[in-house]
Amino acid sequence: MAPSEQGILQRLMSQRDRISAAAWLVVRDAHIAEDIFQNVALKALAKEVAFDSDGALMSWAFITARREGIDWLRRQKNAPVSLDETILELLEAEWASESLGQAGGRSQALRDCLSELPAKSRELLKMRYFDGQRCEEVAASLNTKLDAIYKRLSRLHQALKFCIETKLTQAPS
Amino acid sequence: MALNEEQQAQLLRHLNGELSPAEASGVAQLLKEDAEARAFLRGVAEQAVVVADVERLAQHREPAKVVRPVFSPVKWAVAAAIILVLAGSFLFTVQSVNQGHTAEVIAIHGPNQHLGADGVTRPELAPGAMLRVGEKLRTLSSRSWVRLKLNDGSYVMLTGRSSLRMIRDESHRAFLLRYGNLWATISTPEGAKPFSVLTETARINTSNAQFDIETKFQEISVVSVDSGSVTTERLSDGSQVEVAADHQTIISMSQRRALAARRQPEPVNQWNCKMLSSPEAVFGKWLAPNANNAVRLNATPLLIGKNKTIYAANFSVRSSGSPPVMIEKGSRFRIRLTTKTADPVYVGITTKKHRGGFFGKYTEKVEGDQLGQAGKTRMIEIPVSDFVPLDKSLSPSSVGTELTDIWVVSPKESAELEIHKVEFVAREVGQ
Numbered sequence: 001m002a003p004s005e006q007g008i009l010q011r012l013m014s015q016r017d018r019i020s021a022a023a024w025l026v027v028r029d030a031h032i033a034e035d036i037f038q039n040v041a042l043k044a045l046a047k048e049v050a051f052d053s054d055g056a057l058m059s060w061a062f063i064t065a066r067r068e069g070i071d072w073l074r075r076q077k078n079a080p081v082s083l084d085e086t087i088l089e090l091l092e093a094e095w096a097s098e099s100l101g102q103a104g105g106r107s108q109a110l111r112d113c114l115s116e117l118p119a120k121s122r123e124l125l126k127m128r129y130f131d132g133q134r135c136e137e138v139a140a141s142l143n144t145k146l147d148a149i150y151k152r153l154s155r156l157h158q159a160l161k162f163c164i165e166t167k168l169t170q171a172p173s
Numbered sequence: 174m175a176l177n178e179e180q181q182a183q184l185l186r187h188l189n190g191e192l193s194p195a196e197a198s199g200v201a202q203l204l205k206e207d208a209e210a211r212a213f214l215r216g217v218a219e220q221a222v223v224v225a226d227v228e229r230l231a232q233h234r235e236p237a238k239v240v241r242p243v244f245s246p247v248k249w250a251v252a253a254a255i256i257l258v259l260a261g262s263f264l265f266t267v268q269s270v271n272q273g274h275t276a277e278v279i280a281i282h283g284p285n286q287h288l289g290a291d292g293v294t295r296p297e298l299a300p301g302a303m304l305r306v307g308e309k310l311r312t313l314s315s316r317s318w319v320r321l322k323l324n325d326g327s328y329v330m331l332t333g334r335s336s337l338r339m340i341r342d343e344s345h346r347a348f349l350l351r352y353g354n355l356w357a358t359i360s361t362p363e364g365a366k367p368f369s370v371l372t373e374t375a376r377i378n379t380s381n382a383q384f385d386i387e388t389k390f391q392e393i394s395v396v397s398v399d400s401g402s403v404t405t406e407r408l409s410d411g412s413q414v415e416v417a418a419d420h421q422t423i424i425s426m427s428q429r430r431a432l433a434a435r436r437q438p439e440p441v442n443q444w445n446c447k448m449l450s451s452p453e454a455v456f457g458k459w460l461a462p463n464a465n466n467a468v469r470l471n472a473t474p475l476l477i478g479k480n481k482t483i484y485a486a487n488f489s490v491r492s493s494g495s496p497p498v499m500i501e502k503g504s505r506f507r508i509r510l511t512t513k514t515a516d517p518v519y520v521g522i523t524t525k526k527h528r529g530g531f532f533g534k535y536t537e538k539v540e541g542d543q544l545g546q547a548g549k550t551r552m553i554e555i556p557v558s559d560f561v562p563l564d565k566s567l568s569p570s571s572v573g574t575e576l577t578d579i580w581v582v583s584p585k586e587s588a589e590l591e592i593h594k595v596e597f598v599a600r601e602v603g604q
Contacts, residue, residue, distance in 0.1 A: 016292065017226075021218035028188060030225030031351060034292055035311075035336065041294065042286075042476050087204045091211055110223050129221040130228040135189045147182075154181040161216050 026069030062092040113163035276321040283317030284477040309338040315580035330356040345369035356531040375424040379403040397421040438496035444597040454493035457486035472590040498576040503600025509593040515541035524574040533567035535560035
């Protein structure tokens with residue numbers, strides 16, 4: 001059955017982190033990625049397209065987010081080099097194939113894990129992903145080497161992944 | 174296969190845009206073949222957007238700091254006397270410290286979008302609505318504007334296609350202007366935080382000034398000051414310059430030129446948007462030249478609300494590097510365009526007061542029969558007197574003001590509107 005307008009919005013909101021993340025992989029800017037998600041939601045509600053199922057909606061949402069991201073990149077002078085579209089499609093397919101029902105739990109687990117991070121680690125993530133600083137700028141601000149920043153970021157991402165998995169495993173089913 | 178730390182760092186380097194083509198090709202191969210690498214990348218992307226989301230919410234929720242006076246019973250009598258004397262100023266101070274950073278919508282025109290700090294779309298803003306820290310306002314169309322009154326009595330106006338977020342800053346009343354046009358009249362009372370606007374390329378701080386900013390993501394920020402003064406900082410190298418009244422500065426990421434404030438040039442009465450040589454001034458989609466036209470700018474779809482899409486191209490006078498352009502009686506617009514249907518096209522302009530703030534937006538509908546044969550390139554001329562104000566609150570005529578931008582809009586995708594040339598032509602001698 002085709003999802004209703006309310007159903008479309010609910011489904012998109014439940015997958016907000018993933019759709020925004022797919023856009024982020026193209027534009028590498030969390031604020032622009034959020035703009036793109038909002039545009040995707042507006043377009044879905046504008047009924048320019050009909051959706052036969054939740055799967056069709058999600059597939060359309062990922063493709064639309066990618067196209068919006070690529071359009072945005074084209075308008076920029078110093079745009080980052082985007083990933084090959086076949087890789088982006090692979091990533092989107094993997095996102096879409098993950099259990100839809102799990103997204104909400106993952107999202108909350110990630111937020112909980114972030115709140116448990118030490119202040120220094122959270123500041124590093126904030127500088128890189130909220131303030132949008134390049135790794136060189138973060139290294140200069142923290143008076144440390146670029147390699148050390150990559151190492152810290154890499155470990156932080158791994159720690160968060162482990163934390164999410166632990167919380168999801170422990171959560172009552 | 175589990176990724177090692179070196180491979181993870183390589184993926185992060187790729188996201189930071191610092192890999193050579195050969196290294197990038199290696200990363201692409203890794204991502205095609207290794208599901209673990211893709212899972213890592215997906216994890217980083219999800220974490221990046223959630224970090225930004227959590228920070229936005231944290232800024233929204235963090236309460237304003239309240240200074241609590243220390244009370245000592247021993248000194249009560251002395252304190253009571255002092256309190257009586259200082260009651261007025263004490264109350265004023267507490268009041269100003271307690272006031273959060275909010276903005277009230279006092280006028281709107283055209284479509285806008287209001288996003289909560291949690292990223293959820295809220296109903297379109299209307300006069301009387303409040304904008305709070307963490308929330309975002311987007312004006313969606315070239316014809317849109319929203320006027321805000323800050324709780325320190327200052328005024329901020331967002332016009333055209335623009336995106337503005339109220340952000341928390343310990344020492345300023347701060348806004349993040351992602352793109353578009355902001356006009357501000359700032360008058361900071363004693364004891365209140367100064368005003369600050371952050372763009373992709375610059376930070377602009379002031380306590381008392383009338384100024385405006387035009388910014389286009391990382392490309393450029395143009396700051397013009399009409400009265401008072403503002404301090405601008407170029408974010409790419411931290412260099413600063415004070416911009417006084419009647420001066421302006423252009424800030425880009427490039428550090429090739431020293432940051433400098435220059436006196437606003439004397440106005441001229443004509444303008445030719447040299448589209449190819451000033452892409453910063455143009456909004457639209459470039460098409461390859463064809464036999465008929467070397468310059469082809471396609472109107473870009475803009476979603477301006479539920480079930481509403483328009484197709485627009487926009488041309489900024491200031492970002493084109495031109496001196497201010499005065500609109501005189503008898504001036505006219507000359508636009509070379511192609512449209513594939515007989516549907517009307519709308520041409521609009523934004524104007525500002527000479528050495529002053531926002532003045533108004535004006536538009537003219539060009540009927541299909543004036544556009545010639547569908548599919549054929551046509552030159553149209555529109556006298557400035559044909560333009561009508563978009564809102565009844567505006568002056569009926571734009572004569573005597575400065576032109577800041579021009580937009581051309583088709584409501585139909587099938588029109589495939591293309592713009593080839595835009596000129597503002599001075600009145601002819603003897604007119």
